[in-house]
Amino acid sequence: MSINANIDWSKLGFTYTKTDLRYVSKWKDGKWDDGKLVEDNNITISEASTALHYGQQCFEGLKAYRTRSGKIQLFRPDENAKRIRKSCKRILMPEIPIEKFVDACVQVVKANESFVPPYGTGATLYLRPYVIGIGDNLGVRSAPEFLFSIFCCPVGPYFKGGMAPVNFMIAEEFDRAAPHGTGAAKVGGNYAASLLAHTNAVEKGFADCIYLDPATHTKIEEVGAANFFGITNDNVFVTPKSPSILPSITKYSLMHIAKEYLKLEVQERDVPINNLSDFKEAGACGTAAVITPIGGIAYNNELHVFHSETEVGPVIKKLYDTLYGIQFGEVEAPEGWLVEVK
Template identity: 75%
Template sequence: MSLNIDWENLGFSYIKTDYRYISKWKDGQWDNGELVKDNNLTISEASTALHYGQQCFEGLKAYRTKDGSIQLFRPDENAKRINRSARRVLMPDVPEEKFIDACKQVVKANEHFVPPYGSGATLYLRPFLIGVGDNIGVKPAPEFLFCVFCLPVGPYFKGGLTPVNFIISEYDRAAPYGTGEAKVGGNYAASLYPHELAVKQGFADCIYLDPATHTKIEEVGAANFFGITKDNKFITPQSPSILPSITKYSLMHIASEYLGMEVEERDVLVDHLDEFAEAGACGTAAVITPIGGIHHKGKLHVFHSETEVGPVTKKLYDTLYGIQFGDVKGPEGWIVKVK
């Protein structure tokens, strides 16, 4: 089947593909799940997902390699994380095998939407879990839906790996003992307004400080922060209100095992930015967004450069990108072949 898609100029926007996976939890168990063509869900108006935010989601990608095969990157980690999120808002676990099988089914059924190797584009998968059924009280839903859909997306960077600037936000994305480390929609709803304020001021996004003291860097928009110190250490914040990024933990391993760097998860004080020679944000969508500068207390603190990516950030990006597309050998278990 031929598609009229300009692979080289794809953005990050919704495209309806042919099939998606849906499975229902009822009376204490999941059904077998199935692939369907309809991209609309019909749910009760009293569903807890609509009223009380009982839902969570994931994001991962399928990659076309040079030999034409297709692979997923660490889907077992996404399976583990969706279950940690689900438990936080009292939803049932999705068995890890079921999660990975659903992702594989969706990729295979939409294989012609997987972009060609060399285009820089990928097939983005969005698994999600929502509470549904007739329920108006503030309590867990009687039924749940687990779904996975996919769409082709372009490379995050149109002009290559280019640094962007961020501004420190006065707002919090999560409470100290709230849902910050769960991938639930409420965290993202809370970020919409601060993001809009940052963009209106000419920045790519805002950076959130720790909600308790407002002295430590936590998240960069919807991504995790990392810094490269002047003595070549990879540093990333540690906090109970940060979403644990699979990309971040992959970069930590690469920094240590591939680049021979010291790695630390610890507090990153916003008043001590001058300890870093380079900085970046990391996540599934972009892999790495280099941070040119951070605006704080009326001043822009510039790291390596506002126009050029730092050498260590570039090595980290190239290594992880290479593993994902099959050009660099990854650690055992990181790659799951679909075809």
């Protein structure tokens, strides 16, 4: 398999790189077309598109991995397909058939095979599927047409430093989503709403902020662009449960790994912000971040430190090594988790 020799894989961050081809499919008159691969990384849409004015759009994120033998595989693309269907349904966009979504992902990876980083570099090929409302429209209504596209970029770690603890602060003045809003859908508006809080956190020296539940501001919900989880003092894997949390595929994969591989008890429940001392380790997880250990959380002018601000805790290290091993073909995966790109 060919590998692009002009990229310094070790210096990749989580940034955009134009690759050779991307997939584009359009919905019109009640159906999706067959879709095709195109070279142009620019899209031309009506100035009246609902995606521009009313935020009618959603997206996904998943990765392709090159194994030691050179094989390329996708990690749970069917789960991304299911989640984007839920996002589309929430904001009145046509759902994409699961088979169409997975096939489009495979097409994009095959077409950009030389951009899949070599095994052992820690880098991966990130895929960004998205759906937007397009076409001439002025009133607040669903679009007359839609565009579904997938592009890809080789990426390194989301947070600088990779698998190293970072500190977060509680976003006490901001909510990520409304109690009955679009928090569980992967829509752009959720991320636009987080930009100011994120910038404030970074300016204060933190990696990102952590949002509390919008209804009571007493429980941990999400860590910026990732999900929160913690390991209690008696070795229970705990992660928040809320209707306004984005259901992370990485989080549910870690829950399975914690239970079936590490034999830990797993709980998806409320995580009161005042009970941080219950946890000996904590982390943020998601497709982009994979697992980012949380060194400490700043709240009420105090920094609560978990395992360490400089060293990764032993349970999180095992979770990361197992997930990483599954994704790169070093650890046996549960049935159906991997799709080989042939």
